[in-house]
Amino acid sequence: MNKTAVVPSTSMPPNAKKPMGQRIKDFVIDYKRQWEIQSMILPGIIFMIIFCYIPIYGLTIAFKNYTVIDTLSSAPWVGLDNFKIILSDEYFWDAVVNTLGISFLKLGIGFIIPIILAIMIYELNMGRFKKFVQTISYLPHFLSWIVLGGMLITWFSTSGLFNELLLNLGLISKPSNILLDSGKYWWIATLSDIWKEAGWGTILYLAIMSKIDPTYYEAAKIDGASRLRQIWNITLPNMKSIISLNLILTVSGLLGSNLDQTLVLMNSQNRARAEVINSYVYRMGMTQGDFSYATAVGLGVSIVSVILLVTANKITSKLNDNQSVL
Amino acid sequence: MNRKVVKEDIDSRIFDAVNMVLLIIFMVIILVPLWNVIISSLSSGKALAEGGFIFWSKEFSLENYRAVFNDSSIGQSFLVSISKTFVGVFTHVFFCAMIGYGLSKRYIRGRKLYVAMGVITMFFSGGMIPTYLLIKSLGLLNSFWVYIIPALFSYYDVVILMNFFRNVPDSLEESAKIDGAGDWHIFLKIFIPLSMPAMATIALFNGVGQWNDFMTTKLYITNQALYPLQMKLYEIIVQSQTQSMQNIGGSAVIETTTKGVQLATIVITTLPIVVMYPVLQRYFISGMMMGAVKE
Numbered sequence: 001m002n003k004t005a006v007v008p009s010t011s012m013p014p015n016a017k018k019p020m021g022q023r024i025k026d027f028v029i030d031y032k033r034q035w036e037i038q039s040m041i042l043p044g045i046i047f048m049i050i051f052c053y054i055p056i057y058g059l060t061i062a063f064k065n066y067t068v069i070d071t072l073s074s075a076p077w078v079g080l081d082n083f084k085i086i087l088s089d090e091y092f093w094d095a096v097v098n099t100l101g102i103s104f105l106k107l108g109i110g111f112i113i114p115i116i117l118a119i120m121i122y123e124l125n126m127g128r129f130k131k132f133v134q135t136i137s138y139l140p141h142f143l144s145w146i147v148l149g150g151m152l153i154t155w156f157s158t159s160g161l162f163n164e165l166l167l168n169l170g171l172i173s174k175p176s177n178i179l180l181d182s183g184k185y186w187w188i189a190t191l192s193d194i195w196k197e198a199g200w201g202t203i204l205y206l207a208i209m210s211k212i213d214p215t216y217y218e219a220a221k222i223d224g225a226s227r228l229r230q231i232w233n234i235t236l237p238n239m240k241s242i243i244s245l246n247l248i249l250t251v252s253g254l255l256g257s258n259l260d261q262t263l264v265l266m267n268s269q270n271r272a273r274a275e276v277i278n279s280y281v282y283r284m285g286m287t288q289g290d291f292s293y294a295t296a297v298g299l300g301v302s303i304v305s306v307i308l309l310v311t312a313n314k315i316t317s318k319l320n321d322n323q324s325v326l
Numbered sequence: 327m328n329r330k331v332v333k334e335d336i337d338s339r340i341f342d343a344v345n346m347v348l349l350i351i352f353m354v355i356i357l358v359p360l361w362n363v364i365i366s367s368l369s370s371g372k373a374l375a376e377g378g379f380i381f382w383s384k385e386f387s388l389e390n391y392r393a394v395f396n397d398s399s400i401g402q403s404f405l406v407s408i409s410k411t412f413v414g415v416f417t418h419v420f421f422c423a424m425i426g427y428g429l430s431k432r433y434i435r436g437r438k439l440y441v442a443m444g445v446i447t448m449f450f451s452g453g454m455i456p457t458y459l460l461i462k463s464l465g466l467l468n469s470f471w472v473y474i475i476p477a478l479f480s481y482y483d484v485v486i487l488m489n490f491f492r493n494v495p496d497s498l499e500e501s502a503k504i505d506g507a508g509d510w511h512i513f514l515k516i517f518i519p520l521s522m523p524a525m526a527t528i529a530l531f532n533g534v535g536q537w538n539d540f541m542t543t544k545l546y547i548t549n550q551a552l553y554p555l556q557m558k559l560y561e562i563i564v565q566s567q568t569q570s571m572q573n574i575g576g577s578a579v580i581e582t583t584t585k586g587v588q589l590a591t592i593v594i595t596t597l598p599i600v601v602m603y604p605v606l607q608r609y610f611i612s613g614m615m616m617g618a619v620k621e
Contacts, residue, residue: 030435036509037428041440044425047479048443055452055460072459117352120345129346135607136353139360142599142606144538146556150563150592151363154585159375161362195356203610227341260540264560267567278454285455286545298453306449 062296068289075292082296092297095280098186098273103254105190111250113194114201115243119231121202122209134206137199145196149264152192153179182270189261189274204246205239212238244316252309255301277301367391367589374586390586394594399550400558404594407537407554410473414536419529421478423521426487427513444481454545461546468549473542483528490524491517527609534606537599555595562588 018026031038057072062082064075086092117137124130140148155161156178163175178184216234225233259278266274275283277297285294361381366374370387394400429440451457457476466472494517502512518525540556547553553561566584599606 027435034434037431037434038436040424040428040509040513041434043421044428044479044484045440045443047421048447050464051457051460051476051479052447052451053443055456056450058452058456058459061456061459120349123341123345124349125342133349133353136356138607138610139600139603140356142534142538142603143596144540144556146538146540146560146563147592147596150559150588151359153563153567154363154366154589155359157585161359199356227338263544264563281454286458291455291459295453295455298455302450302453 059295059299061292062299064292066292066295078292082293083300085293086297086300091275092277092280094272095275095277099255099257099276099278101186102189102257102276105186106193107250107254109190110194110198110201111247113198115205115239117198118202118205118209119235122206122235123227123231134199134202137202139199140196141200143196145258145260146264148192148196149261152188152265156188179265179267180269182273185265185270185273189257189265192265193258193261204242208239208242209235241320244320248309248312248316251312252305254308255305363589363592367586367593369586371583371586390590391594393583393587394590399553400555400591400594402551403553403555403558406470406552407556410470410554411533411536414474414477415529415533417474418478418480418483418532419525422480422483422528423487423518423525424513425479426484427491427517429484430488430491444484447481458545467546468552470552472546473536473539473554476542477532477536480532483532486528487521487524490521494520523609530602530606530609533602534599555591559588559591559595562591 061072061075063077063079064070065078065081066072066075121130121133121137124133143151157163158175158177162178163172166172167175179188212235217230220230220234255277257276257278259276259282262274262276262279263282266279281294281298281301284290284297365381365383367390368386368388369383370385370389373383373385373387428434429437429444431437452460461467461472461476466475498516498520499512502516507515538556539554540560543552543554543557544560547557562584566588569584
């Protein structure tokens with residue numbers, strides 16, 4: 001009863017037929033009455049306008065020729081000139097090739113491993129050991145890329161862990177610094193990412209699996225289904241929607257390869273195979289000061305990413321009996 | 327029939343055995359490199375130069391750590407890391423909780439617009455350069471506050487907290503209102519204490535993010551006094567990389583000292599996370615689930 005006194009218009013349906021002036025007046029009256037609670041939201045709205053929407057407006061410099069002496073609005077418009085340069089910029093296309101190469105390797109291998117790993121952990125019968133495996137597998141996720149980069153550099157150095165292992169196994173006869181070999185970079189980027197995130201990727205799958213009705217498995221056992229059969233016919237179908245959701249999110253992120261990883265692992269020797277779009281944007285914008293051009297590259301990539309997201313969502317919803325996952 | 331069951335049993339045992347062996351291999355792949363880093367960081371420069379150890383240090387020594395702590399800028403970086411993590415986490419959680427609480431009330435005016443504005447920020451952003459220009463024009467370059475202010479808000483976290491606040495029974499709020507409490511009072515005295523688990527989860531995720539964050543420094547900070555550990559480590563790495571490339575066949579002594587310092591810094595940078603890890607672990611699984619729940 002008291003609640004309605006505080007917020008009288010709660011139950012009033014929004015009436016579109018009222019004249020505009022009246023609606024604004026209503027809004028102002030309600031807003032004043034709700035002032036205390038509105039004062040909690042207002043800082044958030046101001047934050048979003050400043051830190052999210054002004055940069056979105058700032059994307060217009062992709063269509064301008066912005067130099068350090070300009071302000072956002074004073075820079076002259078140049079239309080699509082920046083985008084035309086992109087098309088003939090071979091460094092940009094190198095970065096695109098590397099981004100796609102690394103992303104597809106990550107997608108091809110890195111997407112399946114957490115699923116397999118989650119099933120393996122789920123199938124473990126010993127509670128203690130299961131917990132232990134989970135604890136260890138989540139750990140690398142919490143290391144920063146700088147820390148992992150530092151580790152990789154020592155592991156791959158001439159006297160590092162990897163050369164040591166390969167020498168002992170008799171696979172190589174002379175140690176060499178693996179990170180300076182640009183031909184191997186895609187694999188290093190992919191495998192180190194998998195090493196870091198594979199265990200973490202199992203959490204969501206394990207959570208979903210724990211909700212599968214155990215009677216399915218009991219029934220399958222009575223029918224004499226082997227463990228692999230049970231996985232194939234019960235576990236996997238139950239995870240279909242979460243797997244598609246993950247796939248959509250992964251595909252939409254294909255072009256946004258990890259900047260931290262690239263910055264720490266890239267060096268002058270492997271640059272040709274290591275430069276990705278994000279690091280290219282960083283280099284053009286932040287180190288060479290070509291703000292307009294770098295923004296144009298970034299904007300182009302975001303547009304393609306949105307297209308990928310929509311396409312992936314369409315395809316998976318077809319596969320999932322026309323039910324959109326997003 | 328009986329034979330079939332026995333056969334199933336054997337098959338199932340083979341499955342378990344193979345599964346276990348594969349998972350043990352998986353754990354070895356994760357643990358051996360980590361172990362190697364710790365052991366190497368505790369070895370003398372001479373042993374590092376010889377190489378050849380993976381599992382146990384030939385010559386135990388703390389010289390790498392001594393070298394790191396002799397560099398006073400590492401202590402300064404540690405302080406920066408700690409303070410930005412603590413201040414960042416508290417302000418972030420409070421700010422997101424405040425907005426989440428406001429938005430959890432369905433009756434407020436303009437709610438649809440606010441939610442739409444928030445959702446858009448989840449999918450679109452200005453990207454690196456426009457954000458840099460904004461930070462620059464706000465005068466946040468080379469300021470400690472660049473670690474805190476732009477990191478105040480995340481709509482994901484607002485949504486999580488909003489959903490959590492919704493689950494608190496309405497009657498609590500109603501009875502407080504009858505007693506004459508205002509919204510702020512209810513939020514601070516009733517909802518915040520009741521929502522500690524949700525806020526702890528967000529705090530822990532955000533804390534790991536703050537501790538591991540390096541791009542903010544790389545983009546906006548040039549003043550060495552404001553470098554957190556991650557940036558310090560990055561500098562040591564880059565330095566040793568160029569050194570080892572220039573010194574191919576050159577001075578091995580310099581190379582192993584920087585290598586030792588690098589390893590010790592890696593361990594020091596990671597230590598707080600590893601110490602917090604058992605606490606973290608209790609929360610992050612539920613946190614992942616909360617994050618997966620859509621409004």
